[in-house]
Amino acid sequence: MNDVQVLEARQVPLGGMRSLEVRRTLPHKDRSFVGAWCFVDHYGPEPVRDLERDGMDVPPHPHTGLQTVSWLFDGEIEHRDTGGVHGMVRPGEMNLMTSGHGIAHSEVSTPETDTLHGVQLWVALPDADRETVRAFEHHAPDDVDLTGDDGGFAGVALVFLGELPGVDRSPVTTYTPLLGAELRLEAGTELTLDVDSSFEHAVLVDSGDVTFEGTQLKRGDLACLDPGRSQLHFSIGQFPARLVLLGGEPFEEDIVMWWNFLGRSHEEIVEAREQYEAGNPRFGHVEGYTGKTDRIPAPPIPPVHLRPRNRRGRIGG
Structure with missing residues (x-):
């Protein structure tokens, strides 16, 4: 019996009409995690410089309760966050950002970048560590x-x-x-x-x-x-x-993941959204970002009670 579970990607636009198209496999209706990996976006090779857009520009936006892992095959992205970090994402060099209790960051392709190709991954923080301080690490592994x-x-x-x-x-x-x-x-x-x-x-x-x-x-x-x-x-x-x-290792905790927030209850997500929209110091201000808008506003909370998901993708109680 073949026990390989194949999740097919769905196309998701990021950023509106002139957005970067990504192939998203996690989260999936049939599976929420692989270990603590809870989000997998795969994109490119995608031209990001043409008559309608001048590169990729993702304004400051928030995260809670997770780590983001940026890994490129081609291109270069400038990262800024409210922990005061200004760094570059380059092929073969991993940037890991720990949101902990709360962080905001921006992602902008560099002027030299014509094509972007890579993955954006999220790791769920366990309950014992999800309120940790924000942090950033860079690592360039050997071949x-x-x-x-x-x-x-x-x-x-x-x-x-x-x-x-x-x-x-x-x-x-x-x-x-x-x-x-x-x-x-x-x-x-x-x-x-x-x-x-x-x-x-x-x-x-x-x-x-x-x-x-x-x-x-x-x-x-x-x-x-x-x-x-x-x-x-x-x-x-x-x-x-x-x-x-x-x-x-299997991640046994149930989570609520909505937009860029990862929590444990509907009420936590509502609170994080309200604090972000109010400019609460929990998320801070990204210094040095000079895009067309100073931040991405949070979308409205859906008119339903957000319920947790477990490692099999089923809705929790």
Whole structure:
């Protein structure tokens, strides 16, 4: 029996009519998490400079209760946040922002950037740590060679978060056991990777001809596995592949995720929205951002009671 759960991406516009189109697989109606990973957007290669727009410009907007992981394949983005951080997101360099109790940030492509291509990922903070202070970390992992099942060169791994056993470990702060890595695999490769059997795992296909654990995948698919596997097998066809491998211990807490806020109840989300709209110091002011508007306003709360979701995507009580 094939126990690979394949989540197909849905197209989501970010920022209105001239927005960046992204392929979103998490959250999904059939699954809310892979470990503590709770949000997966995959975009590009997308031209961001044309007659109608002059690059990507996402004005300051808030977050609570999570970490954002920015990982690019192509392009460059300028990051500013209310923790006073001004940094650049570049290919092969991971930027991790911890919102904790509250943060706001902006994301703007640099003048030299014509194309953006990458992933934007969120990690849910556990209840014990979700009120932590805001923080920011940067890490540029090494390319680590991978050996195929035939003993030859299979490609490289860049471990940007957590640990891939026997390959590399990232020094970046996580609050639950996690894995995040880019895999660039050669055409014709058969590769078996050792992994932590207590983890859930997921593989996001960016490009290439990929069969994962006997299941053929297409670009944008997120293939998920429950805990219990100590190895993962990849078979690459006639075209090289680029994948993002995610993993983590099952996240057993229910969450309420609405817009850019992650909490535990409807009332928490309402409070965060009200505080953001009122300019509360909880979210602060992003210094140095010079876009057409000073912030993205929060949308209205839906006329329903926001209910929590658990790791299987089911609605909680």
